[in-house]
Amino acid sequence: MAEFLRGVGGDRVDFDIRNAQHTAMYFGTGLLGLLAFARRSLALGSLAIVRRFAWALATIICLTGVIITQTRGVWLALIVAMPLMATLFSWWYLRFHPLKHARSVLIGSFLAVMTVGIPAANFGYEAIADRLEQERPTIESILAGDFSEIPYNSAGIRFHTWRAATEWIAERPLVGWGGAGRSLAIDETEWMPQWVKDQYGHLHNYFLELFVAYGLLGVGVFVALAFWVGRGTWLAWRGGVMPNDMALFGVSFFIYWVIVNQFESYNSFWTGVFVHNLVVGGLVTHYWRWQLIRKRDDDSQLQPTSQPE
Secondary structure (H helix, E strand, O other): OHHHHHHHOOOOOOOOOOOHHHHHHHHHHHHHHHHHOHHHHHOOOOOHHHHHHHHHHHHHHHHHHHHHOOOHHHHHHHHHHHHHHHHHHHHHHHHHOOHHHHHHHHHHHHHHHHHHHHHHHHHHHHHHHHHHHHOHHHHHHHHHOOHHHOOOOHHHHHHHHHHHHHHHHHHOOOOOOOOOHHHHHHHOOOOOOHHHHHHOOOOOOHHHHHHHHHHHHHHHHHHHHHHHHHHHHHHHHHOOOOOHHHHHHHHHHHHHHHHHOOOOOHHHOHHHHHHHHHHHHHHHHHHHHHHHHHHHHHHHHHOOOOOOO
16 A cells, blocks of 8 residues: 555555566556456346446546556557457447447446556656656667767667667577577677666567577567467367457457556566566466367267268
């Protein structure tokens, strides 16, 4: 509770989970999950009031956490993923339900916006605006191409480490530099200040780290794995094995995960690996279940039927 009070007061907090970026990633993932599975929590039935109150409280907590951890990469990812989620849900609902139910969709959307928007309107705008303003000079220098004037602040360190990564990628674009490539790209870059080498051992971009370490071959394997999971998710959903809201969360999380890993190497740390494995494991489990059901149905059709004598 003390961390929330400090955050509402304007401090950037991390809840003692590595750093604020990783804490923000957790809150953002939780917010996406709560929105994707909102229909389950808000539906009629036993304990409906309790479920709805718990959902609203958890949503406000996650949204507040996203704001007070002040991580712009997570903000950007949610700005992209949440409208996509709303669009996909509206398309699916209005396609498979009578148009008369559109009113329920609009009312539910309004309540969700109010639940999410009220805390942001109360204290989030100022925190977000201040956080974005801090990096304005850095962004202007990058756009102007004046790299020598880019300071080593939050955005500047990312730019400089990414710039170093591109130099190392250019030397070994196919196979990379091995598992220690991300550290080499910082430690062995001559123009990088020593204090940056001492303090940072990663490139703040998981995909650049993957490219530096394993080259185009490694990136190709990663893309193939992502395609396999995406295809499996699609087949499990079309086969009726994966629930609609889980498929919706899977798509939204994929977009969210790609964006946040552009600004922090979540997949290189236990925090990101935990979230990645939890979500992907759930999706793959449904795909395997779909395969099992399809195989069972195919086998039952191939069994010969007994003929009367």
